[in-house]
Amino acid sequence: MALDLEKSRKFSTALVEGLRGKGRVLILSHDNPDPDSLAAAMALKHFITVLTGLPCVIAYGGMIGRGENRVMVRELEIDAVPFEGLDLDDFQVVCLVDTQPGTGNNPLPPEIPVHLVIDHHPLRPELVQNCRWVDIREDYGCTATILFEYLKAQGVSFGTKLATIIYYAIKSETQELGREWSPADREAYLALFPMVNNRILFKITHPKVPRGYFFSFSKALTNARIHDDLLVFNLFSVIHPDMVAEMADFLLRMEGISLVLGMGLFEGKEIVSLRTVSIGLSAGELIQKIIGELGTSGGHGMVAGGQIPGMESDAAAQRRLQKVLTERLLAHFNRPRRRGKRLIPY
Secondary structure: OOOOHHHHHHHHHHHHHHHOOOOOEEEEOOOOOOHHHHHHHHHHHHHHHHHHOOOEEEEEOOOOOOHHHHHHHHHOOOOEEEOOOOOHHHOOEEEEEOOOOOOOOOOOOOOOOOOEEEEOOOOOHHHHOOOOEEEEOOOOOOHHHHHHHHHHHOOOOOOHHHHHHHHHHHHHHOOOOOOOOOHHHHHHHHHHHHHOOHHHHHHHHOOOOOHHHHHHHHHHHHHOEEEOOEEEEEEEEOOOOHHHHHHHHHHOOOOOOOEEEEEEEEOOEEEEEEEEOOOOOOHHHHHHHHHHHHOEEEEOOOEEEEEEOOOOOOHHHHHHHHHHHHHHHHHHOOOOOOOOEEOOOO
């Protein structure tokens, strides 16, 4: 399957007609937004503004912490504001991109109605049943690809900055078409490449990082425990939430490791990331089993994440949580519950 322009044309036409004259639009990404979430939000804003003239505001919960993402926001002039401080009464339409209502990874209060959901994560029917417009494509590698289809289906032109934003979203989300990509993602990736600003793209992919970034690498390596082909690490505290996922991606490169589970505390909330190279394993379903009643979680085939609120910051509480999550992981794979081997021996 390549670009599904007919489906996108039909859905986006109904969306445009339904939005006309509605008033201000809030476009909300997931917390601590990644390139895919930000690109989808920017593309949706451009789409709505061009075709309806409605004013749009992009907002996010948490922070934009990863070096690449900060450079992307600055260099490509992504106009996104923190959700905190917004008056929701100012908006007549609420949109969610790359997230769904009630999943715990966006800051929208549960009593606020959501009108539009565009996502590529598994559909949660009970969460979107009251939304007027829902376009969820689990077979797509990126939410931004769906928005690219809308622009293409409706003949909406856009410049090099938006092209670079969407291109980089696909590049990072699918690991350069090496992870969980669809033919639609590949077609969008190739179509956008001639429009990309390569100078800015280089800056994004080679960001300068603070000294604390390397502290996190040291903690991840020091605290990593290996259980055959499974690796678990605990950063204890992190300078920004994205650091857990970044360390999980890094450690998954280790020879003989098929799955990495990482965690780290940020502002009273435990951030959990799961990465795997096993195509047949659903990381999203697995992390829901691991976190369970402790918090919220979600994901898809090879990438997943979760949050556990109300965590204590002392080292003992962190070790207890690590023990619980590790035992649940080992139980899922019927592995013996024993202390893992250190990645780096004393």
